[in-house]
Amino acid sequence: MMRINRRTDYAVRIMLALAEHPYGERLSTKTIRETMLVPKAFLERIVAELSKASLIKTYPGPNGGIMLFQTPETITVRQIWEAIEGPLLISDCLQTPEECPLHENCPMRSCWGKLQKVMLDELTAMTLSDLSLEVRKKQFI
Amino acid sequence: MMRINRRTDYAVRIMLALAEHPYGERLSTKTIRETMLVPKAFLERIVAELSKASLIKTYPGPNGGIMLFQTPETITVRQIWEAIEGPLLISDCLQTPEECPLHENCPMRSCWGKLQKVMLDELTAMTLSDLSLEVRKKQFI
DNA sequence: CTATTGCTTACCATTATAGTAAACAATATC
DNA sequence: GATATTGTTTACTATAATGGTAAGCAATAG
Numbered sequence: 001m002m003r004i005n006r007r008t009d010y011a012v013r014i015m016l017a018l019a020e021h022p023y024g025e026r027l028s029t030k031t032i033r034e035t036m037l038v039p040k041a042f043l044e045r046i047v048a049e050l051s052k053a054s055l056i057k058t059y060p061g062p063n064g065g066i067m068l069f070q071t072p073e074t075i076t077v078r079q080i081w082e083a084i085e086g087p088l089l090i091s092d093c094l095q096t097p098e099e100c101p102l103h104e105n106c107p108m109r110s111c112w113g114k115l116q117k118v119m120l121d122e123l124t125a126m127t128l129s130d131l132s133l134e135v136r137k138k139q140f141i
Numbered sequence: 142m143m144r145i146n147r148r149t150d151y152a153v154r155i156m157l158a159l160a161e162h163p164y165g166e167r168l169s170t171k172t173i174r175e176t177m178l179v180p181k182a183f184l185e186r187i188v189a190e191l192s193k194a195s196l197i198k199t200y201p202g203p204n205g206g207i208m209l210f211q212t213p214e215t216i217t218v219r220q221i222w223e224a225i226e227g228p229l230l231i232s233d234c235l236q237t238p239e240e241c242p243l244h245e246n247c248p249m250r251s252c253w254g255k256l257q258k259v260m261l262d263e264l265t266a267m268t269l270s271d272l273s274l275e276v277r278k279k280q281f282i
Numbered sequence: 283c284t285a286t287t288g289c290t291t292a293c294c295a296t297t298a299t300a301g302t303a304a305a306c307a308a309t310a311t312c
Numbered sequence: 313g314a315t316a317t318t319g320t321t322t323a324c325t326a327t328a329a330t331g332g333t334a335a336g337c338a339a340t341a342g
C-alpha cells in the first residue's frame with residue numbers, strides 16, 4: 001500500500017529530537033525514545049545506522065549520548081532516508097532499464113520516473129530545521 | 142523499500158495499451174497481456190477492478206474485449222492507482238491525527254504530509270495521453 | 283572495578299505481495 | 313440452442329518485507 005517505512009519514520013523522529021535542542025548538546029537514547037516513542041531495540045539499530053552514515057556522533061559510557069554531526073539546516077530528510085533504506089527506488093525499471101522486458105519505450109519508466117523525481121526533490125528540500133520550525137509554529141498557535 | 146505496487150503498474154500498462162489505440166476500439170485481454178507482459182490470472186482481477194471503478198467497459202463473449210470508458214486526456218494515473226489500491230496514504234498519521242500518540246505537534250505529520258502532497262499532485266497531473274505521447278516520442282527519436 | 287551507555291547479532295510473528303488455478307457467467311456465432 | 317470465446321470470481325500458496333524482541337558485547341566516565 002506504499003507506506004513510509006517505520007524505521008525511517010523513527011529515524012526522522014530521532015534526528016528531530018536532537019534538532020530541537022541547541023546544536024552540540026548530547027541527548028541519551030533513553031530520553032529520545034521516551035519523548036519520541038521509539039521502541040528500545042528498534043532505536044538501538046537505527047542509532048547505529050545514523051552513526052554509520054555520519055549523521056550523528058555517539059558517545060558510549062555514563063554521560064554518553066548522541067548529538068547531530070552537522071547543524072539542522074544542512075541535514076535533509078533525504079539523507080536520513082538514505083541512511084536507513086538506501087537510495088529511493090520505487091521501481092526496478094528505473095535502475096536497470098536495459099533489463100526491462102518492455103525495452104526502450106517502456107511507458108512505465110516515464111510514469112514512475114516522474115513520480116520518483118518529485119519525491120526525491122521534496123525529500124531533498126526538507127531540512128531538519130524546516131521541520132523543527134513547523135513543529136514550533138503549531139505548538140504556539 | 143517503498144516500491145510501486147506491481148498490480149498498479151500492471152493496471153497502468155493495461156490502460157496505456159488501450160490508450161495507444163483509437164478511442165472506442167476494443168482490445169482483448171489476451172492481446173494486452175501479451176504485449177504488456179501481464180500474467181493472465183493477475184490481469185483478470187485487475188481488469189475487473191478497473192471495470193468496477195468505471196475506467197473501462199468490458200464485453201464478454203467472442204469478439205468481446207475491453208475499451209476505455211473515457212478519452213485518455215481525462216484519465217489520470219491517480220484514478221488508476223485509486224482503482225487498484227484505494228487512496229494514497231503513506232502514513233496512518235495523515236488520516237487520523239487525533240490518534241497520533243505524539244498529539245498535535247507531531248513533527249512527522251508535516252514531513253510525510255508534504256511528501257504525500259507532491260506525490261498526489263504528480264499522479265493527478267499525469268494523464269494517459271501524456272504517457273502515451275512520451276512513449277511515442279522515445280520510439281521515434 | 284563497575285555502572286552506564288551505545289553496538290551487534292540473531293531471532294520471531296504478522297502482513298503484504300506476487301502469482302496460480304479452477305470453476306463460473308455472459309454472449310456472438312453458427 | 314449448442315458451443316467456443318471472452319471476461320468474472322473465488323480460493324489458495326509461496327516468498328519477502330515489515331515491525332518488533334531479546335540477549336549479549338564493547339566502550340568509557342567515575
